Amino acid sequence: MTAPIGEAAGSRREVVSLNRRLLVVAAVVLVAFLGLTGSILDNAFRQSLEQAQQDRLQGTLYTILAAADLTASGLRLPDALPDSRLSTPGSGLYARVIDEHGEIWRSPSLLGLPWEPEQRLAPGDTRFQRELAGDQPLYTLAYGLSWEDAGGKEWTLTVHVAEDLTSYQAQLSAFRRSLWGWLGAASAVLLATQLLVLRWSLLPLRRVAADLRAIEEGRAELLHGRYPAEILGLTQGLNALLSSERRRARRYQETLANLAHSLKTPLAVLRGALDRLPEAPPEALEQIARIDAAVDYQLRRAAAAAPETLAAPLPVKPVLERLLQTLRKAYPDKTLDCELRSSGEPVFYGSEGDLMELLGNLLDNAFKWGRQRLRVSITPLAAGPGGRRGLRLEVEDDGPGIRPEQAQLVLERGRRADEQVPGHGIGLAVVAELVSAFQGTIAVDRGELGGALFRIELPAA
Amino acid sequence: MRLLVVEDEPLLREQLAQRLRAAGYAVDTAVDGEEGLYFGREYPVDLAVIDLGLPKLPGIDLIQRLRAEDKRFPILILTARGRWQDKVLGLEAGADDYLVKPFEMEELLARVAALLRRAAGFARPVLCFGPISLDTRSQQVQIDGRPLELTAFEYRLLEYLMFHPGEVISKATLTEHLYQEDQDRDSNTIEVFIGRLRKKLDPDNRLQPIETLRGRGYRFALAPPK
Structure with a gap:
């Protein structure tokens, strides 16, 4: 009794949006580029800071030598040292002079600092390095020289000067703060710009989507926007496809109408001619009926447009109302009490012609067989992945009903139209055909009202 | 009762006219929509039988024009296609009943008689x-x-x-x-x-x-x- 047809299968893999792709790539490139730039700049600045440090230590060293006096008893420096920091313990600037035998002078600032460099350099050599005095990091400069004192004695001295990292680190961190601050701000601005550029560039695509939606909802016939050259080919192609599809559909319907007219009118003439005979040959009448039924069935089947890709959601209730008015006019002597059960605003995704064909045939059947009552139930079903909800249509009457063994025959599609069950025109076969085109199901049952209950379910999409 | 038959196929038109005349009706025939409109305007028509697939002026348009001019006689449409959309559009345009080709003449006569009776205000046959x-x-x-x-x-x-x-x-x-x-x-x-x-x-x-x-x-x- 039920004819399930097909099943919309298909797993949907999440596809990364163009927006996200471009943003991710832009962000990665930006971070890599700015990170590299930042670290190169950082490195260069550190090197220049160290160079400056070395120069400064060299200067201190020379001022110490300039102020020093070498006598036979040793190196003597004035109480007022050239750099006052050398006199202050823990000031951060230190100096120590050694000869072959040991220390001959140390700056008062060294008091309490465990820094006793013993390295001796050949005259003229310098060595700049970073070392630890206890736990305090220092930049140190050592310089070897030979000096003849007033007595003509040759001294081989090594002068060590050192400075702690306070100033170096202060400069470096100030530089880093501003460097990374600016780089960060630049990336933020660049990313924001990128985002705006993206939105602006993808705007035409969004417009295509909006235009397509407008076509779907029946608010437009074609894509109307003006599009940039890159997607003009696509949109023009779509427009051409849409209008040719529409032209084709119109031509098709016209052809069907003409075909129907040019086949049915001669049949009507033939029928009329037979009617005039005093005794019409029954086999001739029967053959005409067969041709008529076959033509009718095939034409109506061909006219069923089936689900359209760009179908606007068609509200079901107004169409039902129009059909009921037509039927009340066509069955003026039948006063059926028609009850409508529906929830929400059920919609049909297809052409008006198809919906009228589905409902019209079922209602006509109910009007034909119903005695007093008729019930139509319209129920929207769950939505599918494409956002289109399924639809259940039920038409029920209080007539004699359909016997189960007949139900099969009434609905079986693809049957030869001339084998229809008497009393049920080809209408129900057309309905079954349409339902299968929509990949839905149709079933016949006995309803609460006592007569036939036809139930159609159209799948979600 | 004066009937107007608008049908472009000559044989069918003649058959209809003959059969209706034999039943005692006065029948005028028109070969296309424009002629049908002329007769509908000028003659005291009691009922019209109109084919939907007419040359010059399609049946639906003819019915709309007649109704727009306040012609209230009942209209029975003949349609080649049994599509519901055609029936609905026909009746919405102002027709009162439809018959799908080919039809039995007896059926046509019964529909015509019922339409005339109802137009005269009688609910029962x-x-x-x-x-x-x-x-x-x-x-x-x-x-x-x-x-x-x-x-x-x-x-x-x-x-x-x-x-x-x-x-x-x-x-x-x-x-x-x-x-x-x-x-x-x-x-x-x-x-x-x-x-x-x-x-x-x-x-x-x-x-x-x-x-x-x-x-x-x-x-x-x-x-x-x-």
Whole structure:
């Protein structure tokens, strides 16, 4: 009794949006580029800071030598040292002079600092390095020289000067703060710009989507926007496809109408001619009926447009109302009490012609067989992945009903139209055909009202 | 009853006209929508049979134009396609019933009779005025349960009078609605038919169902059904 047809299968893999792709790539490139730039700049600045440090230590060293006096008893420096920091313990600037035998002078600032460099350099050599005095990091400069004192004695001295990292680190961190601050701000601005550029560039695509939606909802016939050259080919192609599809559909319907007219009118003439005979040959009448039924069935089947890709959601209730008015006019002597059960605003995704064909045939059947009552139930079903909800249509009457063994025959599609069950025109076969085109199901049952209950379910999409 | 048949296929048009005339109707035929519109405007049409697939002016448009001009006679459409959309559009345009080709002539005649009866304001197929009853389905007239032999023309004449009970109907009106265009339109022949009808309906002049109003016309005088 039920004819399930097909099943919309298909797993949907999440596809990364163009927006996200471009943003991710832009962000990665930006971070890599700015990170590299930042670290190169950082490195260069550190090197220049160290160079400056070395120069400064060299200067201190020379001022110490300039102020020093070498006598036979040793190196003597004035109480007022050239750099006052050398006199202050823990000031951060230190100096120590050694000869072959040991220390001959140390700056008062060294008091309490465990820094006793013993390295001796050949005259003229310098060595700049970073070392630890206890736990305090220092930049140190050592310089070897030979000096003849007033007595003509040759001294081989090594002068060590050192400075702690306070100033170096202060400069470096100030530089880093501003460097990374600016780089960060630049990336933020660049990313924001990128985002705006993206939105602006993808705007035409969004417009295509909006235009397509407008076509779907029946608010437009074609894509109307003006599009940039890159997607003009696509949109023009779509427009051409849409209008040719529409032209084709119109031509098709016209052809069907003409075909129907040019086949049915001669049949009507033939029928009329037979009617005039005093005794019409029954086999001739029967053959005409067969041709008529076959033509009718095939034409109506061909006219069923089936689900359209760009179908606007068609509200079901107004169409039902129009059909009921037509039927009340066509069955003026039948006063059926028609009850409508529906929830929400059920919609049909297809052409008006198809919906009228589905409902019209079922209602006509109910009007034909119903005695007093008729019930139509319209129920929207769950939505599918494409956002289109399924639809259940039920038409029920209080007539004699359909016997189960007949139900099969009434609905079986693809049957030869001339084998229809008497009393049920080809209408129900057309309905079954349409339902299968929509990949839905149709079933016949006995309803609460006592007569036939036809139930159609159209799948979600 | 004056019927208008608008059908472009000559054979079918002729068949329809012949069959309807044989049933006692006066029939005018039009070959396309424009001619149909002309007849519909100019002639006292009681009912039109219109094919939907007409040249020049499509059937749907013809019906809309007629209704827009306040022509209220019933319209039966003939359609080649059994599509519901066509039926709905046809009836929404203003038609009253549809018939899908090919059809049985008997079916057409029954639909025409029912439409005419309903247009005259009778909900039931049998009209009862006193002892006279007229069955629009079988086209039978009975008096006190006795069937009456009437010609097709006599039946239409009686039907016309019974469809307008209590109204004064001039000879000219009767001629317009009952006579074929090419028939002898001498109004005196109406008197002859009325006389025959009276004799058949009321042989002993007891009921007097049809009154003559001098210089004005006739009136069906029996009480309408309650």
